[in-house]
Amino acid sequence: MASVTFEHLSKTYPNGFVSVDDVNLTIEDGEFVVFHGPSGCGKSTILRMIGGLEDITSGRIYLGNDLLNDILPRDRRLAMAFQNYTLYRHMNVYDNMALGLRLRDLPRTVIDSRVKSAAGFFGITDILTKKIRTISDAERQRVALGRAVVCQPKVLLVDEDFARQDDDRRREMLDDIIRINRDLKITVLYVTNNYDEAVSLNARVIFMKDGRITGDKKFGSAGSPE
Ligand code: ADP
Numbered sequence: 001m002a003s004v005t006f007e008h009l010s011k012t013y014p015n016g017f018v019s020v021d022d023v024n025l026t027i028e029d030g031e032f033v034v035f036h037g038p039s040g041c042g043k044s045t046i047l048r049m050i051g052g053l054e055d056i057t058s059g060r061i062y063l064g065n066d067l068l069n070d071i072l073p074r075d076r077r078l079a080m081a082f083q084n085y086t087l088y089r090h091m092n093v094y095d096n097m098a099l100g101l102r103l104r105d106l107p108r109t110v111i112d113s114r115v116k117s118a119a120g121f122f123g124i125t126d127i128l129t130k131k132i133r134t135i136s137d138a139e140r141q142r143v144a145l146g147r148a149v150v151c152q153p154k155v156l157l158v159d160e161d162f163a164r165q166d167d168d169r170r171r172e173m174l175d176d177i178i179r180i181n182r183d184l185k186i187t188v189l190y191v192t193n194n195y196d197e198a199v200s201l202n203a204r205v206i207f208m209k210d211g212r213i214t215g216d217k218k219f220g221s222a223g224s225p226e
Helices: 043-051 093-103 108-122 137-150 167-183 195-199
Strands: 004-012 018-027 032-036 058-063 078-081 155-158 187-192 204-209 212-218
Touching: 004 043, 018 043, 018 212, 032 043, 032 195, 043 078, 043 155, 043 187, 078 137, 093 108, 093 137, 108 137, 108 167, 137 167, 155 167, 167 187
Parallel strands: 032 187, 032 204, 078 155, 155 187
Antiparallel strands: 004 018, 004 058, 204 212
16 A cells, blocks of 8 residues: 655646646555546546656655655566556466566566456456456456556555446446455545536545646545545
8 A cells, every 4th residue: 555645736738737746645555535526527537647647747745755756667567457457368367467577577486476466356266267358348357457467566546437437337347446455455536527426426526627636525425525
C-alpha cells in the first residue's frame, strides 16, 4: 500500500488547453477514492499522469515518499485497468497473467504461486489453460485484473472505460475492485462520471469540474455522507 499525493498538479495540453488546474490532494494508504465529475473535467488526465501515459506539465505526484515525476512509468509500483488493456488472444490465461512477472525475471515457483493465488481470488482457476480468444468478456476482464494484481502494485488505477459494459457485469467488476482494495490492501483510484455509482461505493469521492477539485466527501454504505 502507499499514499498518493498531488502538489499543485497541472496539465496543459500542447494546444494550450488546461485540463488539470493546480490540484492538491492526499490519498491515504489503502483508501478507495473515486474521482467523479462531468465528461472532460480532467479525471482521466490525472490517472494518466500517475500512470505515466501523459507528461506532468507542472507540480508533483508522490507515491509514498517517492517523487513519481522522476520515476520511469515501468518502474512505478502501479497497475492500470484501462479499456484498451491488451491481453494476448493467442496465449492462454496463465501465460497472460504470468507475463509481467516473467519480464521481471522472477523465479518460476514465485510466478506460479502468484498466478494461482490470483486465479483463486478471481475465481478463474478452471480457465487457466484456455486461450484468451475462447473465454467470455467477463472472464477476460477478470484475467486483466488478475494480471494487474500479480505484480503486487501499491496502487490500482481504474478508468471508467474499463467498466463500460452492461450494468450487471459492471457491478461485478466493481465488487472485484472493492475486494482488491479490502482484501489485498491495494489503494484504488477509480474514475467515473456516474454520480449514483460514485456515491454507492462506500468510498471517498473527489468531485471535479473544469480541471479543479470542487468537493471531497466520504460516503457510507447507504450512499449518504458519513
Ligand atoms: P474526463 O476523464 O474527465 O472525461 P479527460 O481527462 O479525458 O476528461 O480530458 C479533460 C479535457 O482535456 C477534455 O476537455 C479533453 O477534451 C481534453 N483533452 C484530453 N486529451 C487531450 C489532448 N491530447 N489534447 C488536447 N486536449 C485534450
